[in-house]
Amino acid sequence: MSEAGGGPGCGFPVPQRAPWSLVAATAALCLVSATSVWTAGAAPMSREEKQKLGNQVLEMFDHAYGNYMEHAYPADELMPLTCRGRVRGQEPSRGDVDDALGKFSLTLIDSLDTLVVLNKTKEFEDAVRKVLRDVNLDNDVVVSVFETNIRVLGGLLGGHSLAIMLKEKGEYMQWYNDELLQMAKQLGYKLLPAFNTTSGLPYPRINLKFGIRKPEARTGTETDTCTACAGTLILEFAALSRFTGATIFEEYARKALDFLWEKRQRSSNLVGVTINIHTGDWVRKDSGVGAGIDSYYEYLLKAYVLLGDDSFLERFNTHYDAIMRYISQPPLLLDVHIHKPMLNARTWMDALLAFFPGLQVLKGDIRPAIETHEMLYQVIKKHNFLPEAFTTDFRVHWAQHPLRPEFAESTYFLYKATGDPYYLEVGKTLIENLNKYARVPCGFAAMKDVRTGSHEDRMDSFFLAEMFKYLYLLFADKEDIIFDIEDYIFTTEAHLLPLWLSTTNQSMSKKNTTSEYTELDDSNFDWTCPNTQILFPNDPLYAQSIREPLKNVVDKSCPRGIIRVEESFRSGAKPPLRARDFMATNPEHLEILKKMGAASSIDAEDGLRFMQEMIELSSQQQKEQQLPPRAVQIVSHPFFGRVVLTAGPAQFGLDLSKHKETRGFVASSKPYNGCSELTNPEAVMGKIALIQRGQCMFAEKARNIQNAGAIGGIVIDDNEGSSSDTAPLFQMAGDGKDTDDIKIPMLFLFSKEGSIILDAIREYEEVEVLLSDKAKDRDPEMENEEQPSSENDSQNQSAEQMTSISQEVDLIDQESLEESSLNSHPESLSPADIDNAASVSPSEQNSNPAENHETTSLDGECTDLDNQLQEQSETEEDSSPNVSWGKKVQPIDSILADWNEDIEAFEMMEKDEL
Numbered sequence: 001m002s003e004a005g006g007g008p009g010c011g012f013p014v015p016q017r018a019p020w021s022l023v024a025a026t027a028a029l030c031l032v033s034a035t036s037v038w039t040a041g042a043a044p045m046s047r048e049e050k051q052k053l054g055n056q057v058l059e060m061f062d063h064a065y066g067n068y069m070e071h072a073y074p075a076d077e078l079m080p081l082t083c084r085g086r087v088r089g090q091e092p093s094r095g096d097v098d099d100a101l102g103k104f105s106l107t108l109i110d111s112l113d114t115l116v117v118l119n120k121t122k123e124f125e126d127a128v129r130k131v132l133r134d135v136n137l138d139n140d141v142v143v144s145v146f147e148t149n150i151r152v153l154g155g156l157l158g159g160h161s162l163a164i165m166l167k168e169k170g171e172y173m174q175w176y177n178d179e180l181l182q183m184a185k186q187l188g189y190k191l192l193p194a195f196n197t198t199s200g201l202p203y204p205r206i207n208l209k210f211g212i213r214k215p216e217a218r219t220g221t222e223t224d225t226c227t228a229c230a231g232t233l234i235l236e237f238a239a240l241s242r243f244t245g246a247t248i249f250e251e252y253a254r255k256a257l258d259f260l261w262e263k264r265q266r267s268s269n270l271v272g273v274t275i276n277i278h279t280g281d282w283v284r285k286d287s288g289v290g291a292g293i294d295s296y297y298e299y300l301l302k303a304y305v306l307l308g309d310d311s312f313l314e315r316f317n318t319h320y321d322a323i324m325r326y327i328s329q330p331p332l333l334l335d336v337h338i339h340k341p342m343l344n345a346r347t348w349m350d351a352l353l354a355f356f357p358g359l360q361v362l363k364g365d366i367r368p369a370i371e372t373h374e375m376l377y378q379v380i381k382k383h384n385f386l387p388e389a390f391t392t393d394f395r396v397h398w399a400q401h402p403l404r405p406e407f408a409e410s411t412y413f414l415y416k417a418t419g420d421p422y423y424l425e426v427g428k429t430l431i432e433n434l435n436k437y438a439r440v441p442c443g444f445a446a447m448k449d450v451r452t453g454s455h456e457d458r459m460d461s462f463f464l465a466e467m468f469k470y471l472y473l474l475f476a477d478k479e480d481i482i483f484d485i486e487d488y489i490f491t492t493e494a495h496l497l498p499l500w501l502s503t504t505n506q507s508m509s510k511k512n513t514t515s516e517y518t519e520l521d522d523s524n525f526d527w528t529c530p531n532t533q534i535l536f537p538n539d540p541l542y543a544q545s546i547r548e549p550l551k552n553v554v555d556k557s558c559p560r561g562i563i564r565v566e567e568s569f570r571s572g573a574k575p576p577l578r579a580r581d582f583m584a585t586n587p588e589h590l591e592i593l594k595k596m597g598a599a600s601s602i603d604a605e606d607g608l609r610f611m612q613e614m615i616e617l618s619s620q621q622q623k624e625q626q627l628p629p630r631a632v633q634i635v636s637h638p639f640f641g642r643v644v645l646t647a648g649p650a651q652f653g654l655d656l657s658k659h660k661e662t663r664g665f666v667a668s669s670k671p672y673n674g675c676s677e678l679t680n681p682e683a684v685m686g687k688i689a690l691i692q693r694g695q696c697m698f699a700e701k702a703r704n705i706q707n708a709g710a711i712g713g714i715v716i717d718d719n720e721g722s723s724s725d726t727a728p729l730f731q732m733a734g735d736g737k738d739t740d741d742i743k744i745p746m747l748f749l750f751s752k753e754g755s756i757i758l759d760a761i762r763e764y765e766e767v768e769v770l771l772s773d774k775a776k777d778r779d780p781e782m783e784n785e786e787q788p789s790s791e792n793d794s795q796n797q798s799a800e801q802m803t804s805i806s807q808e809v810d811l812i813d814q815e816s817l818e819e820s821s822l823n824s825h826p827e828s829l830s831p832a833d834i835d836n837a838a839s840v841s842p843s844e845q846n847s848n849p850a851e852n853h854e855t856t857s858l859d860g861e862c863t864d865l866d867n868q869l870q871e872q873s874e875t876e877e878d879s880s881p882n883v884s885w886g887k888k889v890q891p892i893d894s895i896l897a898d899w900n901e902d903i904e905a906f907e908m909m910e911k912d913e914l
């Protein structure tokens with residue numbers, strides 16, 4: 001397909017039974033850019049500047065790929081902080097995340113087609129030879145079927161697609177004889193046993209060597225899989241079938257998709273997040289467009305584009321209508337229950353949904369794409385990266401960021417559709433942030449916590465497969481790429497599959513098309529997409545006019561629900577009962593609680609919100625004793641502030657959130673455990689002392705190093721191999737006595753992070769660090785700075801010696817725990833718990849309506865979004881037949897039982913593996 005755009009179809013109905021190629025091209029045409037780039041709004045970007053940014057992307061890729069090849073290959077991934085390869089089994093397990101690692105040089109395979117897109121043909125040729133020479137697909141490792149499909153099978157097929165393209169051009173890859181395709185086929189056959197279920201849905205995991213059934217397989221007992229896991233196979237499997245002529249792959253992937261379609265909730269047309277692979281029952285009945293479902297929708301639309309099969313478009317359109325009706329609350333996308341789609345299932349969004357605006361561009365629905373993208377961009381501007389999850393009032397819910405590419409993907413597609421240079425500026429910001437905050441001497445490190453700027457020893461393969469492709473393509477002109485990118489479709493991992501596959505072996509797809517769709521019901525087809533050629537030149541301010549009202553949506557947002565309080569005051573009605581005000585001994589409160597399940601959909605909504613708040617409140621109260629993580633940043637040569645380690649706080653000593661950071665050179669204390677008076681005070685004087693955990697209280701260590709003149713302390717865990725990547729945040733408790741005498745800041749590092757500092761001392765002798773609550777900006781100045789002296793302005797106080805020996809107390813940060821599991825179970829949320837939850841925190845209690853009102857008016861100006869959301873939820877009727885909010889007053893037990901399903905969903909969402 002050429003980029004000339006405006007070709008047949010876009011903006012006009014497509015003729016029925018169009019030739020396959022035309023059908024595929026038609027959907028893809030929705031991406032055609034407004035070639036005459038307009039300049040209203042954001043200033044246009046010159047060709048030179050675009051080239052400069054493109055070159056910067058190339059340099060960044062070299063840094064990431066070069067370090068992987070030098071320090072990690074043939075391991076699956078690079079660990080950029082410790083500068084070595086991640087080999088499964090040799091590192092502490094990270095749970096499901098490790099299921100992507102199959103000892104098959106994952107990053108190399110995932111990077112193959114990126115090399116060609118970035119014009120690194122020579123390196124591509126070299127990389128293909130390495131894959132053929134070194135990669136073994138027959139390892140005794142249990143891997144995720146989904147990840148192996150999108151990253152490895154997709155990577156091999158993307159590599160093959162571009163290898164044959166290059167071979168045909170006549171210069172490179174002349175020796176190539178479909179070897180990557182043969183490997184892909186071998187891998188395809190290895191994955192097939194996963195489909196041996198009555199439903200046809202695949203098992204979530206498989207042993208590459210032993211499959212599922214054999215006892216050695218160590219898998220095959222799972223009963224559930226995620227919808228995306230079962231519904232994101234068709235592109236790779238169909239491509240494999242069409243490239244090789246072996247129809248079985250496409251057949252299996254279609255069968256799984258057919259089953260999911262059959263199981264959709266028929267009244268809402270939504271699907272849940274997880275499904276039982278044997279019974280087909282929905283295990284998790286919440287539904288959104290992010291984690292667990294995302295690429296199922298993506299593959300329905302893209303399967304239509306690639307395979308030209310109308311049934312996929314019809315399914316996609318049906319789901320899309322449901323998404324826009326229930327989940328989309330522009331600019332938000334909020335999960336709902338499949339049976340009660342008018343009720344939100346969460347108060348937060350996850351980062352994976354950032355791909356959705358890009359998919360909406362492909363669909364041709366530009367307006368909500370612009371809106372959601374703008375909202376996400378504002379969240380990014382606030383935190384430098386998109387946190388894994390953030391609340392509807394844009395607070396960080398889960399602070400990690402593993403360098404996900406979804407937002408860059410949507411930025412690219414929006415630029416293609418609108419030609420608006422604003423999106424180039426967005427891309428420039430992404431590049432700057434990556435270099436400023438994620439770049440480390442040995443690659444790019446995931447953010448452990450976007451609030452502190454601390455790193456995780458992790459560089460996922462999708463960073464190379466996707467991020468660099470989308471960023472490079474964003475700034476590239478047609479002549480910067482050696483082939484026509486419009487001839488390909490991107491898989492969910494951004495691997496390239498050629499559109500000509502739609503005309504290859506097409507009889508197979510006819511044979512397998514679900515019979516339900518042989519007679520098409522045209523009324524359910526949305527064949528059109530906006531023609532960007534017409535749309536934007538006529539109204540150059542179109543995209544900007546959509547963004548404008550959302551300009552301050554993040555900064556000015558209010559916690560949801562406040563507006564309702566204000567409105568009820570205005571109307572003289574009583575405000576709804578809030579969880580923080582609830583007292584189980586108050587008869588009036590109990591009466592209101594009963595009514596929440598009884599009278600109207602507004603009461604029902606109050607009831608749900610109440611329960612949700614109860615859950616949040618109870619976990620918040622558990623968090624009250626918790627301090628946020630801190631950062632240890634290595635600022636001396638050659639790190640220059642680029643390495644930021646996640647550190648645990650101390651409940652005593654200088655509070656780094658209230659004081660200037662402490663900067664100083666590090667020195668090991670003697671004795672290393674710091675449990676007695678130091679024998680090397682001259683070495684630690686004016687420095688930050690390193691002490692080993694164990695044998696005495698943390699407070700005692702602090703006093704000993706303080707007495708020796710240290711200006712701060714870092715306690716390093718003595719449990720070998722421990723790491724902040726795998727352990728929850730650790731907090732150092734005091735000794736149960738008055739610790740006011742401890743004036744210096746104390747931080748805790750797990751053994752792996754600690755050894756990064758110890759290794760640095762071994763190599764560079766003089767190592768200077770910053771202890772702070774949040775990593776400080778590292779700019780070129782930092783690198784040019786003279787090596788500062790160890791003297792600094794931080795606290796260097798002596799204190800009276802105190803000796804108090806008792807046990808160390810380990811505290812675990814509940815927030816980190818919560819990321820992997822919610823503490824309260826629905827069954828255990830009894831009225832007694834509610835009672836406790838409400839009475840624990842008097843500071844939270846605010847039953848004075850006047851005070852509530854005051855809070856409201858303080859935030860009064862930022863009401864638009866909430867108003868919209870509120871109006872929507874108040875005016876729409878819940879049409880679900882399963883809704884049990886009847887007219888009759890229900891007893892409290894039955895109300896609680898009724899809420900069980902919803903609470904279960906909240907709980908499951910908290911357990912999300914993103």
Ligand code: DMJ
Nearest residue numbers: 295404405406462492493
């Ligand atoms: C990638 O592996 C794919 O994009 C997948 O569909 C979802 N998540 C990661 C990147 O975030």
